[in-house]
Amino acid sequence: xxxxxxxxxxxxxxxxxxxxxxxxxxxxxxxxxxxxxxxxxxxxxxxxxxxxxxxxxxxxxxxxxxxxxxxxxxxxxxxxxxxxxxxxxxxxxxxxxxxxxxxxxxxxxxxxxxxxxxxxxxxxxxxxxxxxxxxxxxxxxxxxxxxxxxxxxxxxxxxxxxxxxxxxxxxxxxxxxxxxxxxxxxxxxxxxxxxxxxxxxxxxxxxxxxxxxxxxxxxxxxxxxxxxxxxxxxxxxxxxxxxxxxxxxxxxxxxxxxxxxxxxxxxxxxxxxxxxxxxxxxxxxxxxxxxxxxxxxxxxxxxxxxxxxxxxxxxxxxxxxxxxxxxxxxxxxxxxxxxxxxxxxxxxxxxxxxxxxxxxxxxxxxxxxxxxxxxxxxxxxxxxxxxxxxxxxxxxxxxxxxxxxxxxxxxxxxxxxxxxxxxxxxxxxxxxxxxxxxxxxxxxxxxxxxxxxxxxxxxxxxxxxxxxxxxxxxxxxxxxxxxxxxxxxxxxxxxxxxxxxxxxxxxxxxxxxxxxxxxxxxxxxxxxxxxxxxxxxxxxxxxxxx
RNA sequence: GCCCCCAUCGUCUAGUGGCCUAGGACGCCGGGUUCUCAACCCGGUAACAGGGGUUCGACUCCCCUUGGGGGUACCA
Numbered sequence: 039x040x041x042x043x044x045x046x047x048x049x050x051x052x053x054x055x056x057x058x059x060x061x062x063x064x065x066x067x068x069x070x071x072x073x074x075x076x077x078x079x080x081x082x083x084x085x086x087x088x089x090x091x092x093x094x095x096x097x098x099x100x101x102x103x104x105x106x107x108x109x110x111x112x113x114x115x116x117x118x119x120x121x122x123x124x125x126x127x128x129x130x131x132x133x134x135x136x137x138x139x140x141x142x143x144x145x146x147x148x149x150x151x152x153x154x155x156x157x158x159x160x161x162x163x164x165x166x167x168x169x170x171x172x173x174x175x176x177x178x179x180x181x182x183x184x185x186x187x188x189x190x191x192x193x194x195x196x197x198x199x200x201x202x203x204x205x206x207x208x209x210x211x212x213x214x215x216x217x218x219x220x221x222x223x224x225x226x227x228x229x230x231x232x233x234x235x236x237x238x239x240x241x242x243x244x245x246x247x248x249x250x251x252x253x254x255x256x257x258x259x260x261x262x263x264x265x266x267x268x269x270x271x272x273x274x275x276x277x278x279x280x281x282x283x284x285x286x287x288x289x290x291x292x293x294x295x296x297x298x299x300x301x302x303x304x305x306x307x308x309x310x311x312x313x314x315x316x317x318x319x320x321x322x323x324x325x326x327x328x329x330x331x332x333x334x335x336x337x338x339x340x341x342x343x344x345x346x347x348x349x350x351x352x353x354x355x356x357x358x359x360x361x362x363x364x365x366x367x368x369x370x371x372x373x374x375x376x377x378x379x380x381x382x383x384x385x386x387x388x389x390x391x392x393x394x395x396x397x398x399x400x401x402x403x404x405x406x407x408x409x410x411x412x413x414x415x416x417x418x419x420x421x422x423x424x425x426x427x428x429x430x431x432x433x434x435x436x437x438x439x440x441x442x443x444x445x446x447x448x449x450x451x452x453x454x455x456x457x458x459x460x461x462x463x464x465x466x467x468x469x470x471x472x473x474x475x476x477x478x479x480x481x482x483x484x485x486x487x488x489x490x491x492x493x494x495x496x497x498x499x500x501x502x503x504x505x506x507x508x509x510x511x512x513x514x515x516x517x518x519x520x521x522x523x524x525x526x527x528x529x530x531x532x533x534x535x536x537x538x539x540x541x542x543x544x545x546x547x548x549x550x551x552x553x554x555x556x557x558x559x560x561x562x563x564x565x566x567x568x569x570x571x572x573x574x575x576x577x578x579x580x581x582x583x584x
Numbered sequence: 585g586c587c588c589c590c591a592u593c594g595u596c597u598a599g600u601g602g603c604c605u606a607g608g609a610c611g612c613c614g615g616g617u618u619c620u621c622a623a624c625c626c627g628g629u630a631a632c633a634g635g636g637g638u639u640c641g642a643c644u645c646c647c648c649u650u651g652g653g654g655g656u657a658c659c660a
Contacts, residue, residue, distance in 0.1 A: 048660085049660085050659075050660045052659090052660085084659090084660080085658095085659055085660070087659085088659065088660085146658095148658095150657095150658080153657085153658085157656090160586095161585070161586085162585090164585090164586070165585040165586035166586040166587065166656075167586085167656070190658075192658055210588095210589070210590090213588070213589080215587080215588080216587085219586085219587055219588090219656095221656090223657095224657085224658050226658085227658040228658055229658075231658085233657090233658070233659085233660090234659070234660045235660090238660085253654090254588095254589065254590090254653080254654055254655095255653095255654055255655070255660090256654095256655095257588065257654070257655075258587075258588060258589095258654075258656075281589085283589090283590080283653090284653065284654070286652095286653080288595075292653090375596095378596070378597085378609095379596075382597060382598075384598075385598080385608090386598075386607080386609075387608095388596090388609055388610090389609090405596095405597080406589080406590060406591090407589095407590050407591060407652095407653090408589095408590070408591095408652075408653055408654090409595085409596060409597090410595060410596075411595095411596095412594095412595050412596060412610070412611085414595080414610060414611055415595070415596065415610040415611075416610095417610090418609085418610055418611085419610085421622085421623075425623085462621095462622085463622085463623070464621085464622045464623030465621090465622065465623085466623085470621080470622070473621095474620095474621075474622090489620095493620095522619095525619080526619095529619090535619080536618090536619045537619050537620075539619080540619035540620075541619070541620065543619090544619075544620060545620095550620090550621095551620050551621075552620055552621045553620065553621080554620095554621095555619070555620085556620075557619085
């Protein structure tokens with residue numbers, strides 16, 4: 039088969055794109071790029087209960103941030119659209135009718151309670167459940183009657199029972215399933231929508247998908263889907279399947295969206311003196327909603343969670359792709375890191391720019407076993423990527439980051455951002471740069487008690503600070519070189535390490551012991567503001583200390 | 585319960601029967617550099633889950649046990 043490769047990412051739009059989904063999207067995308075093929079984005083919105091109206095947009099935003107663009111799909115269009123399954127109802131209906139006519143599918147009128155009872159019974163007997171196919175299929179008239187009586191009408195696919203179902207998988211080889219293990223599954227729900235297992239097969243065929251790359255959680259669906267494919271499209275070739283390993287969290291269990299609310303809830307429970315009314319207000323929740331969240335019965339939406347975490351100073355594990363964005367990771371880092379979860383180039387390369395990644399990617403090198411998402415290693419990757427990203431590009435990333443967290447540094451122009459990047463060399467995340475430099479853009483200094491105590495109150499930090507103030511005041515040229523010379527000379531004169539001189543000054547101007555190099559920090563703050571802050575500090579802590 | 589998948593340092597992994605006294609990366613530990621945080625430099629620690637086979641020879645092949653993961657929906 040020499041046809042062009044076609045892959046697809048088919049998320050159900052239930053919320054933000056999380057790392058697992060991003061990895062699936064990435065592998066499909068990489069394979070399409072590697073082979074010069076097509077990458078399709080298809081939105082699987084067949085569950086009316088679960089879909090939120092903005093979720094598809096959120097997923098697309100996240101993919102775009104990662105740089106994973108689709109050749110066909112929503113917004114991009116394409117010859118095999120529409121790409122929202124909710125807009126393809128007539129297509130599914132047609133194929134359902136075909137199966138019904140060919141007696142390859144049949145109507146069912148069971149209620150939820152009926153099915154529960156059947157399952158319970160099967161559980162007790164054999165341990166496995168397979169829907170018992172009726173000897174005679176209900177007719178269309180029967181279905182009409184049932185509908186009129188208000189009973190639920192679904193359609194099930196009659197899974198062929200004559201031979202074992204063998205799935206050929208790129209990563210796992212041949213996997214054999216006994217046909218009786220595969221139940222006659224529902225292909226059309228009582229609300230008329232197709233189920234995932236059905237829509238997926240129809241669309242993969244109609245969209246000419248050649249490679250289905252997805253998580254291991256879909257492995258058990260595959261024999262049924264393949265049987266359906268053969269029933270629907272005899273004499274056509276099945277796509278190639280690759281079931282990737284799953285990624286689990288390093289905080290314990292499964293990498294799940296529920297982790298963030300969980301961590302926050304635990305943090306709240308452990309804080310003895312929290313003003314809960316204030317917290318509710320910060321989160322934009324009623325007190326009742328907050329109590330319900332703390333009790334573990336509900337989880338508020340993401341902005342509320344974020345707001346509370348920020349207010350309480352709790353850092354939550356990043357799960358969604360936007361979380362990583364907001365934590366100051368570069369998209370290049372995420373792509374590189376995610377690619378290496380369940381795949382490797384076969385040599386010792388790890389930090390790889392995108393073109394290299396694409397060039398090296400190969401489905402044949404997918405890993406079989408599950409992997410843990412190691413945030414420590416992610417940070418190391420980000421540090422490397424920050425180092426190797428060209429300054430202009432990094433500046434764009436920084437500006438995007440500042441926007442998303444709404445930082446006061448946003449006021450700075452390009453030249454200034456470029457300088458911050460330069461003097462914050464070695465930063466691990468964009469958040470490092472922001473945190474360090476923020477003091478340059480705020481009017482008031484928030485003093486960190488520990489830093490003040492250690493650097494200003496203990497020893498003669500204040501005395502040195504006073505001298506530094508006078509020396510700075512006397513300078514007519516306020517360049518970082520002059521400032522450096524002055525501070526070094528002073529340290530030498532006093533027979534002190536530079537730290538003894540620099541640290542009091544640092545705490546005075548930024549409130550803690552962390553900032554960009556002191557000479558740059560002072561110069562950028564400016565003479566007037568630096569002197570003002572030193573003055574404030576002297577006044578405040580001389581009084582306090584005595 | 586039943587079905588399916590997986591199993592090398594703490595973590596991600598290389599390894600496709602002899603090249604393995606098991607390699608790399610992150611972490612961790614020790615040392616160096618340093619105005620803070622980082623970054624950087626040098627060194628070190630650490631793994632083939634257990635038991636049976638097959639073979640002249642098993643990390644590599646087979647079986648069992650154990651452990652982990654997934655599925656078992658009118659969710660995808």
